[in-house]
Amino acid sequence: xxxxxxxxxxxxxxxxxxxxxxxxxxxxxxxxxxxxxxxxxxxxxxxxxxxxxxxxxxxxxxxxxxxxxxxxxxxxxxxxxxxxxxxxxxxxxxxxxxxxxxxxxxxxxxxxxxxxxxxxxxxxxxxxxxxxxxxxxxxxxxxxxxxxxxxxxxxxxxxxxxxxxxxxxxxxxxxxxxxxxxxxxxxxxxxxxxxxxxxxxxxxxxxxxxxxxxxxxxxxxxxxxxxxxxxxxxxxxxxxxxxxxxxxxxxxxxxxxxxxxxxxxxxxxxxxxxxxxxxxxxxxxxxxxxxxxxxxxxxxxxxxxxxxxxxxxxxxxxxxxxxxxxxxxxxxxxxxxxxxxxxxxxxxxxxxxxxxxxxxxxxxxxxxxxxxxxxxxxxxxxxxxxxxxxxx
Amino acid sequence: xxxxxxxxxxxxxxxxxxxxxxxxxxxxxxxxxxxxxxxxxxxxxxxxxxxxxxxxxxxxxxxxxxxxxxxxxxxxxxxxxxxxxxxxxxxxxxxxxxxxxxxxxxxxxxxxxxxxxxxxxxxxxxxxxxxxxxxxxxxxxxxxxxxxxxxxxxxxxxxxxxxxxxxxxxxxxxxxxxxxxxxxxxxxxxxxxxxxxxxxxxxxxxxxxxxxxxxxxxxxxxxxxxxxxxxxxxxxxxxxxxxxxxxxxxxxxxxxxxxxxxxxxxxxxxxxxxxxxxxxxxxxxxxxxxxxxxxxxxxxxxxxxxxxxxxxxxxxxxxxxxxxxxxxxxxxxxxxxxxxxxxxxxxxxxxxxxxxxxxxxxxxxxxxxxxxxx
Numbered sequence: 001x002x003x004x005x006x007x008x009x010x011x012x013x014x015x016x017x018x019x020x021x022x023x024x025x026x027x028x029x030x031x032x033x034x035x036x037x038x039x040x041x042x043x044x045x046x047x048x049x050x051x052x053x054x055x056x057x058x059x060x061x062x063x064x065x066x067x068x069x070x071x072x073x074x075x076x077x078x079x080x081x082x083x084x085x086x087x088x089x090x091x092x093x094x095x096x097x098x099x100x101x102x103x104x105x106x107x108x109x110x111x112x113x114x115x116x117x118x119x120x121x122x123x124x125x126x127x128x129x130x131x132x133x134x135x136x137x138x139x140x141x142x143x144x145x146x147x148x149x150x151x152x153x154x155x156x157x158x159x160x161x162x163x164x165x166x167x168x169x170x171x172x173x174x175x176x177x178x179x180x181x182x183x184x185x186x187x188x189x190x191x192x193x194x195x196x197x198x199x200x201x202x203x204x205x206x207x208x209x210x211x212x213x214x215x216x217x218x219x220x221x222x223x224x225x226x227x228x229x230x231x232x233x234x235x236x237x238x239x240x241x242x243x244x245x246x247x248x249x250x251x252x253x254x255x256x257x258x259x260x261x262x263x264x265x266x267x268x269x270x271x272x273x274x275x276x277x278x279x280x281x282x283x284x285x286x287x288x289x290x291x292x293x294x295x296x297x298x299x300x301x302x303x304x305x306x307x308x309x310x311x312x313x314x315x316x317x318x319x320x321x322x323x324x325x326x327x328x329x330x331x332x333x334x335x336x337x338x339x340x341x342x343x344x345x346x347x348x349x350x351x352x353x354x355x356x357x358x359x360x361x362x363x364x365x366x367x368x369x370x371x372x373x374x375x376x377x378x379x380x381x382x383x384x385x386x387x388x389x390x391x392x
Numbered sequence: 393x394x395x396x397x398x399x400x401x402x403x404x405x406x407x408x409x410x411x412x413x414x415x416x417x418x419x420x421x422x423x424x425x426x427x428x429x430x431x432x433x434x435x436x437x438x439x440x441x442x443x444x445x446x447x448x449x450x451x452x453x454x455x456x457x458x459x460x461x462x463x464x465x466x467x468x469x470x471x472x473x474x475x476x477x478x479x480x481x482x483x484x485x486x487x488x489x490x491x492x493x494x495x496x497x498x499x500x501x502x503x504x505x506x507x508x509x510x511x512x513x514x515x516x517x518x519x520x521x522x523x524x525x526x527x528x529x530x531x532x533x534x535x536x537x538x539x540x541x542x543x544x545x546x547x548x549x550x551x552x553x554x555x556x557x558x559x560x561x562x563x564x565x566x567x568x569x570x571x572x573x574x575x576x577x578x579x580x581x582x583x584x585x586x587x588x589x590x591x592x593x594x595x596x597x598x599x600x601x602x603x604x605x606x607x608x609x610x611x612x613x614x615x616x617x618x619x620x621x622x623x624x625x626x627x628x629x630x631x632x633x634x635x636x637x638x639x640x641x642x643x644x645x646x647x648x649x650x651x652x653x654x655x656x657x658x659x660x661x662x663x664x665x666x667x668x669x670x671x672x673x674x675x676x677x678x679x680x681x682x683x684x685x686x687x688x689x690x691x692x693x694x695x696x697x698x699x700x701x702x703x704x705x706x707x708x709x710x711x712x713x714x715x716x717x718x719x720x721x722x723x724x725x726x727x728x729x730x731x732x733x734x735x736x737x738x739x740x741x742x743x744x745x746x747x748x749x750x751x752x753x754x755x756x757x758x759x760x761x762x763x764x765x766x
Binding site: 040041043044045093098099101106107109110111113114116122123126127129130131132133136139140145146147148149150151152153154160164167168170171173187188190191192193194195196197247248249250251252254255266270379380381382383 | 432433493494495501502504505506508509510512513514516517518521522523524525526527528530531532534535538539540541542543544545546547548549552555558559562565566567584587588589591592633634635636637638639647650754755756
């Protein structure tokens with residue numbers, strides 16, 4: 001068994017184009033939700049989202065780069081930052097998450113079929129639509145040819161990818177694994193959540209008594225996980241470590257969590273057991289916290305039962321829900337919380353739900369002694385995943 | 393650490409179960425092709441569908457009453473593999489699930505997005521959206537089996553089935569308490585998918601296609617195949633790769649060569665089950681098989697069943713277990729003249745190892761080596 005160290009990370013999210021900008025937004029409690037401008041939302045109830053600015057993404061230079069979807073550009077941007085922080089090492093394998101891939105290209109393809117015009121870019125749309133394409137683009141950009149597993153476990157995907165990579169390194173299957181996740185905004189997914197009445201036309205207010213639903217976001221984040229053996233041999237900077245991962249499936253409903261909170265509780269319990277920790281040793285809970293009635297209710301029950309008194313926030317309040325990318329993005333936020341000793345705020349928070357036994361860190365970031373963070377992600381199909389990060 | 397195939401299952405356009413599918417393949421049967429009914433622009437493509445009666449058993453489950461074809465297929469094959477492994481539903485809780493999917497629930501995705509495009513976002517049905525999610529089939533199977541732990545869906549090109557088996561071996565390797573893993577490859581099809589692949593000349597508009605010949609494209613098929621991977625059994629997954637990507641079609645043979653070199657043992661396999669589908673993949677496999685394995689018999693199931701994309705890799709591993717157990721290969725239908733070692737009739741083999749290969753559309757090569765305990 002090897003310790004699993006984080007020796008590199010990269011992120012692009014609505015909070016900023018790199019780790020430094022994301023950290024600044026976390027300290028400031030920035031509200032990075034804005035009116036959607038990448039497709040028409042005039043017929044949707046929800047009309048806002050957390051969006052990555054196109055100007056933040058590296059300007060494509062070659063013909064190949066100009067053809068890439070935003071999802072590929074976001075992934076490349078995140079990996080480029082990771083490479084800067086990790087001494088340019090080539091990973092042995094990749095474990096990457098997405099829930100919708102480059103769906104917007106599939107949408108363009110279908111629209112061109114329905115309207116019967118503008119088929120000129122059809123082949124390119126198809127090539128870029130497939131969910132594995134951004135991962136292939138990353139490999140080509142950095143001249144890697146290594147195996148890649150792409151997990152699509154809905155909104156739990158990102159945490160699943162980091163967690164699986166953690167287990168691979170800990171069990172000494174690999175020494176260096178790049179893991180992470182991405183998801184761009186797409187009209188179909190945006191409309192899907194709107195049709196389920198899960199999206200809100202108001203501010204996203206996770207864990208608030210008057211919460212009314214989620215707002216979508218987008219982004220990409222990656223972490224380089226490295227065995228202690230490899231990191232010591234390379235004399236690299238260690239940013240933190242991963243010590244536990246747990247999953248559960250609550251087998252209740254395709255889109256709704258079991259109201260008892262058993263799914264999230266089991267995932268967190270399993271992560272704690274995997275790490276050999278007690279719940280009291282967790283300093284901060286980076287909650288899934290989508291701000292839907294059902295998610296926050298069940299997660300709230302689970303945290304109350306398992307970690308009464310814990311400091312909790314949902315960073316989705318600042319950037320929205322990046323779906324398959326969320327778990328990886330929030331793993332980086334959790335890492336930043338440990339590195340810089342802060343609890344990111346749960347903005348737009350007004351009143352807690354009566355009966356919950358944890359403390360929502362509302363509206364302002366708090367300096368705090370943070371040694372361990374548990375990060376939760378839950379998804380359609382009743383999938384739940386929790387990850388525990390620790391100061392190295 | 394060794395991993396073994398404990399049970400297999402499949403539902404294909406040829407038959408409702410793996411035994412009958414195998415019998416049909418040995419008899420040289422070809423799945424019925426039908427033209428898609430819901431196309432645009434007068435472009436016609438054919439596909440091989442699984443008759444609804446083959447999935448009628450699981451369609452009665454309340455959890456699946458609103459599910460799409462892909463969920464019904466995946467659950468049917470997964471339950472069949474579990475039964476074949478001698479594991480009851482009640483005993484399944486200790487297992488994990490890994491699904492391999494390439495394009496996912498395209499029927500529901502198309503219907504949902506069609507409503508968005510034609511009627512507006514405010515008229516899109518909330519009933520369709522949950523089934524457009526890639527992991528919907530896996531979550532249904534987990535729910536029916538009450539598996540409350542590991543439940544993963546992997547996406548990728550048609551090599552993802554072999555990648556899923558590799559992933560399952562990782563789960564077993566990293567968790568000594570995990571008893572077994574159900575690996576399911578599944579795909580449904582739709583005119584939009586065929587039209588999309590046709591833009592790259594990967595799908596033909598004919599009702600049959602040739603492999604190792606003219607390379608005019610493939611025909612898509614619905615299929616689900618499943619296996620139960622555990623720590624004991626008669627057929628061993630001796631080696632399996634996580635896959636190697638390639639960035640241009642002309643580099644596919646190089647990627648496949650690297651993969652089979654990684655897996656190669658002292659003696660050549662007794663047979664190869666290939667992924668040839670009437671596209672550039674044929675050329676890559678032809679080059680590697682000829683230079684690396686000489687006269688080793690090669691079988692391709694796709695002209696008989698069709699190309700089931702994400703399901704095809706798992707189906708090939710399922711067929712490889714039958715090949716090893718029965719020491720026979722079916723005839724490859726519609727094989728051109730570019731590779732002499734292709735089976736053109738039922739062919740007896742004599743050996744303990746079979747290689748399964750896959751060259752995906754977009755763009756990964758992968759392979760697995762299966763061995764029978766003598």
